[in-house]
Amino acid sequence: MRHYLSKIIKKVLGFTGYFQLYGVPFKFLPLFNYAEKKRIWEPGGLLRGETIFDELTRRDVPYYVHDSAVNDETKLARLTADIEAQRIEFAYCSLGKLDALMHAAGTRDPSVTDLIHWYDQEVRKLIATAAEHYEEVAWYVFTDHGMHDITEGYDLIADIEKTDLRWNEDYVAFYDSTMARFWFFNDGARQTMTTLLSNHPKGRILPNEELNTEGVLFEDGMYGELIFLINPGIQMVPSFMGVKQIKGMHGYHPQDPDSASSICSNRKLPEGLTKIHQIYHLMHKELGISD
Ligand SMILES: [Zn+2]
Numbered sequence: 001m002r003h004y005l006s007k008i009i010k011k012v013l014g015f016t017g018y019f020q021l022y023g024v025p026f027k028f029l030p031l032f033n034y035a036e037k038k039r040i041w042e043p044g045g046l047l048r049g050e051t052i053f054d055e056l057t058r059r060d061v062p063y064y065v066h067d068s069a070v071n072d073e074t075k076l077a078r079l080t081a082d083i084e085a086q087r088i089e090f091a092y093c094s095l096g097k098l099d100a101l102m103h104a105a106g107t108r109d110p111s112v113t114d115l116i117h118w119y120d121q122e123v124r125k126l127i128a129t130a131a132e133h134y135e136e137v138a139w140y141v142f143t144d145h146g147m148h149d150i151t152e153g154y155d156l157i158a159d160i161e162k163t164d165l166r167w168n169e170d171y172v173a174f175y176d177s178t179m180a181r182f183w184f185f186n187d188g189a190r191q192t193m194t195t196l197l198s199n200h201p202k203g204r205i206l207p208n209e210e211l212n213t214e215g216v217l218f219e220d221g222m223y224g225e226l227i228f229l230i231n232p233g234i235q236m237v238p239s240f241m242g243v244k245q246i247k248g249m250h251g252y253h254p255q256d257p258d259s260a261s262s263i264c265s266n267r268k269l270p271e272g273l274t275k276i277h278q279i280y281h282l283m284h285k286e287l288g289i290s291d
Contacts, residue, residue: 032174041068043057053092061089065092072096075093076095079091084129086133095119103147103247105247107248107258123141141263142279143261145250145261147249147258148256150235150245150246156180156228159196169185175241176240178234180230182225190226229252261276
């Protein structure tokens with residue numbers, strides 16, 4: 001039902017980005033805005049600021065970017081065709097199968113190993129094709145997050161509802177699978193929630209200094225005035241993202257070992273490459289926009 005409704009809403013509102021209602025209660029929807037209304041892989045895709053695709057378009061650099069509506073095989077086939085025709089100078093291809101599989105099967109399932117072998121083969125083929133058709137090829141293969149195996153589910157919403165705080169009068173919350181984000185209408189509510197979550201056995205409040213260090217502090221509270229992060233391996237169920245516990249999840253603290261991503265390249269990787277947003281600077285460098 002929600003799946004089909006999401007499709008209809010997406011069409012009616014003209015959203016081109018990834019849109020899913022997930023489990024957000026219908027009556028709460030008017031309280032939230034949706035950040036990915038447009039395809040983020042196209043120029044003008046962000047609500048605020050620019051992406052590399054705005055810059056590529058402005059500079060008339062012909063590029064390939066995956067279409068998120070098709071499967072990995074099609075994405076790779078289209079990219080290969082562009083490379084063979086020498087139509088592009090830059091390519092950005094995000095493959096989604098591994099993420100979906102590990103959410104469903106966890107990280108240790110044999111099917112994960114098989115899929116990684118398939119990726120290995122496909123990426124090698126792609127690089128070989130590029131080397132055949134271009135004089136100079138720089139490639140970067142990276143993951144955008146790690147994956148944790150889920151060992152338990154936890155109902156945080158029940159804890160919040162045990163307080164006498166009133167929804168949309170004292171507070172509003174968005175419950176993700178690993179984070180709860182709160183906005184408050186009065187100081188009393190903020191105090192009650194802070195006390196409850198400060199001594200919580202399953203997670204902790206992320207202080208502003210820490211959010212700042214990780215590059216995710218938004219002073220205007222756009223993504224929450226108070227952010228609670230659950231401990232690694234625990235999934236918040238139910239949440240606005242789903243009612244069922246699944247086998248793999250990401251969205252935990254970047255310092256957790258299972259949050260680690262990987263990157264490899266035929267170029268020397270810059271020292272101090274530790275955060276996903278630095279990929280942007282790598283792309284800039286390769287395009288000769290900066291050094
Ligand atoms: Zn995922």
